[in-house]
Amino acid sequence: MPGIPVFIKTTAAEMSHLNACQQFLQWALPRLRLRPEGYRKVRRQVCRKIQARIAELNLSGYEAYRRYLESHPAEWQELDKLSRITISRFFRDYQSWEMLAGEILPLQAKHAGAEKRPVRCWSAGCASGEEPYSLALLWRYHFESEYPGQSIEIIATDIDGHMLQRASLACYPGGNVRDVPKHLLAQYFRKEDGLFCLDQKIKNMVTFQQQDIRIAMPDGPFDIVFCKNLVAMYFAKGNALDCFREITERLVNGGFLLTGNHEPFPxxxxxHMTVFNRGLNIFRKKSP
Incomplete structure (x- = not known):
């Protein structure tokens, strides 16, 4: 059949490209203190971005790009940007949010209330804001009336300024809000040009900061830290441990750390950390 040889040839070419990219990532990612194994499911996405960069530099392929990196140290910063994964949506890992609503937030609200202070939360690697806004929605709808006078403070950080601009706009395609309960979608979003735009009152509940978690973190202490699909997934083990030590220092005693469901959390x-829910990768800081 006429189309079959072309199909086979295209597939072979694609596989050759992916193999070359995989070999390149095995060499390059550890030099960025990143973990190649963490990129297994998102390798195609990263490879497409790197291939576009290679074309932009008018280089012949991955080996030429490797030589370019070795002779142009500033290019490592560009590769670091290309290696960032920004997949996000509201209420991702829905069971974690059920645990948060049913057990974690009530515990921390009572604790913070006893100390007459806000519940302080930090979303690390917040991308375009879906995670911290999910928390804001949860608090506004479920907890504001249950804990009158109790406030919440939500800090969200990300290295990517472009993603933070998207977060400040807070208008999302349908796929990003597919897990938002219908009553919340109707009450707190409006449809504009095919996008779902978040209510300003919810937007005002989150403070965004541009930070590279490997270099700087917001000041604690925090009752709850979200660090999902970032440090444990993509950072080399030594770098990940350093980050998690800094994070746990910023948790109150009895505070919670939520990581991605399938991340290898050390x-x-x-x-100072104990397992709160192994299946959901939720951990709690021990009290003295």
Whole structure:
């Protein structure tokens, strides 16, 4: 059949490209203190971005790009940007949000209320804001009336200024809001030009900061930290441990750390943390 040889040839070419990219990532990512294994499911996405950069530089391929990196140290910063993964949506890992609503937030609201202070939360690697806004929605709808007089403070950080601009606009395609309960979608979003735009009152509940978690973190203490699909997934183990030690220092005693459901979190190496829910990768800081 006429189309079959072309199909096979295209597939072979694509596989050759992916293999070359995989070899390149095995070499390059550790030099960025990143973990190649973490990129297994998102490799195609990263490879497409790197291939576009190679074309932009008018280079012949990955080997030429490797030589270019070795002779142009500033290019490593560009590669670091290309290696960032920004997949996000509202109420991602929905069971974690059920645990948050049913157990974690009530515990921390009572604790913070006893100390007459806000519940302080930090979303690390917040991308375009879906995670911290999910928390704001949850608090506004479920907890504001249940804990009158109790406030919440939500800090959200990301390295990517472009993503933070999208977060400040807070208008999202349908796929990003597919897990938002219908009553929340109707009450707190409006449809504009095919996008779902968040109510200003919810937007005002979140403070965004541009930070590279490897270099700087917001001041604690925090009752709850979200660090999902970032440090444990993509950072090399030593770098990840350093980050998690800094994060746990910013947790109140009894505070919670939520990581991605399938991330290899090194809690055994963090003496102040205990497993709260293994299936959901939720951890709690021990009280003295």
């Amino acid at each position: 809690h055994e190496d963090l003496q």
